[in-house]
Amino acid sequence: MKKWRKLLVSIVVVFMVSGAVFIPVTVDSSVEAAASYTNLKNTINNIMMDSRMRNASTSVAIRKASTGEIVYQYDGDKEITPASSLKLLTVAAALDTLGEDYRFSTAVLTDGKVKNGILNGNLYLRGQGDPTLLKIQLNSFADGLVKQGIKQISGNLVGDDTWFDSVRLSAGILAEDEPYYYAAPISALTLSPNDDFDAGSVIVEAKPAVSGKATQVTLTPLTSVLQVVNNSRTVPKGNKSTLKITRQVGTNKVVITGNSPIGSSGAKEWISVTNPTLYTLDVFKRSLAEKGITFAISSKIVQGKTSERAHVLLSKKSMPLKELIVPFMKLSNNTHAEMLAKEMGKVKYRVGSWDAGLKVMREYADSIGLDSNYWHFEDASGMSYSNKITSSQLSQLLYVVRSEPWYHTYMNSLPIAGESDRFIGGTLRNRMKMAPAKGNVIAKTGSLENIKSLAGYAKTKDGETLIFTILTENAKTSTIPVIDQIATAITNLK
Structure with a gap:
C-alpha cells in the first residue's frame, strides 16, 4: 500500500x-x-x-x-x-x-503474594512511554493497592523503564538548556507536574515571605529528588524583583537567588530532573505513604527490569494519541x-x-x-x-x-x-x-x-x-x- x-x-x-x-x-x-x-x-x-x-x-x-x-x-x-x-x-x-x-500503558506489578496485609515481594512500577502520567494517577494506584488489602511491602520499589533505551538526551541539547522542562531527559517511566504534561519536570515556585527572610519555596509535585538551595531574599514592596530559579547542570541541585518584593507574584520555573524514573518512584512512594502503605526498613527504591514471575496488580492507559x-x-x-x-x-x-x-x-x-x-x-x-x-x-x-x-x-x-x-x-x-x-x-x-x-x-x-x-x-x-x-x-x- x-x-x-x-x-x-x-x-x-x-x-x-x-x-x-x-x-x-x-x-x-x-x-x-x-x-x-x-x-x-x-x-x-x-x-x-x-x-x-x-x-x-x-x-x-x-x-x-x-x-x-x-x-x-x-x-x-x-x-x-x-x-x-x-x-x-x-x-x-x-x-x-x-x-x-494508540494509548500508552503504565502498570503496577509484583512477584510476591499478600498475607496478613503484607506484600511479601517487590512492587514494580513499569512504564511504557506515557508522557501524561500525573501524581493523581499514582494516588489512584495507591488506592487500588489498599483495596487489595496491602498495608506493607517487604521488598523493593522497582522502577522499570526498559521499554526505552537508556539514552536520556537527544542530540544537540545544549548544557544551558538542560535544567529546564523543554530539554528534560527522556525515560519510559516519567511523570508530569500538571496537565500541560511537561514530562520529567517539577514546578518550582518561590514567593515573597517575611521581609528580610528567604522566599517561600514550593515544589509541584512534592519530591525529594531535587535539592533546593534557597539563597533568595524577601525585600520591601517597591523593590525590583531579581528572582532566578535554575538547576546546576549534571546535578539535582536547584539554586534560587535574587530578591522578591512583598506583594509581587514571585517566580516560577519548570525544572527538569536528571533521572525521571527515580523521580516517578519517589512521588509514587509518597502516594503510597499518604494511603498508609509502608515499606520494610530494608526496602530500597531501585531501577530494574520487572521479574518474569511478576503479575499485574493494576494498570492504566493514557488518553488516545x-x-x-x-x-x-x-x-x-x-x-x-x-x-x-x-x-x-x-x-x-x-x-x-x-x-x-x-x-x-x-x-x-x-x-x-x-x-x-x-x-x-x-x-x-x-x-x-x-x-x-x-x-x-x-x-x-x-x-x-x-x-x-x-x-x-x-x-x-x-x-x-x-x-x-x-x-x-x-x-x-x-x-x-x-x-x-x-x-x-x-x-x-x-x-x-x-x-x-x-x-x-x-x-x-x-x-x-x-x-x-x-x-x-x-x-x-x-x-x-x-x-x-x-x-x-x-x-x-x-
Missing part, C-alpha cells in the same frame, strides 16, 4: 514541480485568480525587503492546498534549521505509525516529540531508541514522496541546531497529509492565530490577534535563538486555503513580526 502511495505522490510531485516553473493556464483558471496571486507575490516581495528579513537566511514557499501548485517561492530549496516546525513531520509519522487511537497531540502540538512539547519518536521505534522495530524512531520518521517521509536529500534531522522535537529542511519540502508535507485519513486530527492539533485559549491558540494565541488573520492562520511555530519559523495553512478572504512555510535563521533581530505580516497578507488575498 505504501509503495502505491509513494508512486502516486511521485507522479503528483512531477506535475507540482513542473507547475512551479511553468505555471499552466487550465480551462478553469481565471484572470482574476492569476492577478490575485501576482498581487500576493508583489506584496510578499515588498515585505521581504524588511531589513530583518534581508539580514537573515530565509526560505519561503506558498502552495495551493487544492492542487499543491506553488504560487510563491523565495529560496524554496535553501536548507534552514526548522526548530519546532520539524514537529509537523513527527506528528504525521506518529499518526501514521501508531494510529489515532488523537487527544495527546493537542497539548503536544499546541504547546510545542519537546518531550512528547522525543518520546513519540522512541515509541515509533519500539512499535515498528522493537527498539525504543532515537535511531529506530528517526528511521521510522524518515521512512514515512520517503513513503509520501518527500525528498530525503532535503531532510536532515537528529531529533524529533527540533531542538538541534543541526537540523535542516527546506520550505518547499515542508510545504509539500503539509500538502500531502491532506489526503491522509487522520488529517482532521492533524489539523486539530495545530495552533490557531489569535485564539486566547491555550489549547486552541497554543503558541499562536498572542500573535495575529486581529482580522483577517485571527482564526484563519492555523500553523506550527518554531523558535530557537536567532531562528524563527511558521508553517501551516491560511484561509484567504475568498475562502481558498493556501499552504505556507516560512523559515528564517541567522537573524540579528526577531523575524516574527515580518513572518506574521506574510501570513496576514495571505489572509488578505481576494
Whole structure:
C-alpha cells in the first residue's frame, strides 16, 4: 500500500514541480485568480525587503492546498534549521505509525503474594512511554493497592523503564538548556507536574515571605529528588524583583537567588530532573505513604527490569494519541516529540531508541514522496541546531497529509492565530490577534535563538486555503513580526 502511495505522490510531485516553473493556464483558471496571486507575490516581495528579513537566511514557499501548485517561492530549496516546525513531520509519522487511537500503558506489578496485609515481594512500577502520567494517577494506584488489602511491602520499589533505551538526551541539547522542562531527559517511566504534561519536570515556585527572610519555596509535585538551595531574599514592596530559579547542570541541585518584593507574584520555573524514573518512584512512594502503605526498613527504591514471575496488580492507559497531540502540538512539547519518536521505534522495530524512531520518521517521509536529500534531522522535537529542511519540502508535507485519513486530527492539533485559549491558540494565541488573520492562520511555530519559523495553512478572504512555510535563521533581530505580516497578507488575498 505504501509503495502505491509513494508512486502516486511521485507522479503528483512531477506535475507540482513542473507547475512551479511553468505555471499552466487550465480551462478553469481565471484572470482574476492569476492577478490575485501576482498581487500576493508583489506584496510578499515588498515585505521581504524588511531589513530583518534581508539580514537573515530565509526560505519561503506558498502552495495551493487544492492542487499543491506553488504560487510563491523565495529560496524554496535553501536548507534552514526548522526548530519546532520539524514537529509537523513527527506528528504525521506518529499518526501514521501508531494510529489515532494508540494509548500508552503504565502498570503496577509484583512477584510476591499478600498475607496478613503484607506484600511479601517487590512492587514494580513499569512504564511504557506515557508522557501524561500525573501524581493523581499514582494516588489512584495507591488506592487500588489498599483495596487489595496491602498495608506493607517487604521488598523493593522497582522502577522499570526498559521499554526505552537508556539514552536520556537527544542530540544537540545544549548544557544551558538542560535544567529546564523543554530539554528534560527522556525515560519510559516519567511523570508530569500538571496537565500541560511537561514530562520529567517539577514546578518550582518561590514567593515573597517575611521581609528580610528567604522566599517561600514550593515544589509541584512534592519530591525529594531535587535539592533546593534557597539563597533568595524577601525585600520591601517597591523593590525590583531579581528572582532566578535554575538547576546546576549534571546535578539535582536547584539554586534560587535574587530578591522578591512583598506583594509581587514571585517566580516560577519548570525544572527538569536528571533521572525521571527515580523521580516517578519517589512521588509514587509518597502516594503510597499518604494511603498508609509502608515499606520494610530494608526496602530500597531501585531501577530494574520487572521479574518474569511478576503479575499485574493494576494498570492504566493514557488518553488516545488523537487527544495527546493537542497539548503536544499546541504547546510545542519537546518531550512528547522525543518520546513519540522512541515509541515509533519500539512499535515498528522493537527498539525504543532515537535511531529506530528517526528511521521510522524518515521512512514515512520517503513513503509520501518527500525528498530525503532535503531532510536532515537528529531529533524529533527540533531542538538541534543541526537540523535542516527546506520550505518547499515542508510545504509539500503539509500538502500531502491532506489526503491522509487522520488529517482532521492533524489539523486539530495545530495552533490557531489569535485564539486566547491555550489549547486552541497554543503558541499562536498572542500573535495575529486581529482580522483577517485571527482564526484563519492555523500553523506550527518554531523558535530557537536567532531562528524563527511558521508553517501551516491560511484561509484567504475568498475562502481558498493556501499552504505556507516560512523559515528564517541567522537573524540579528526577531523575524516574527515580518513572518506574521506574510501570513496576514495571505489572509488578505481576494
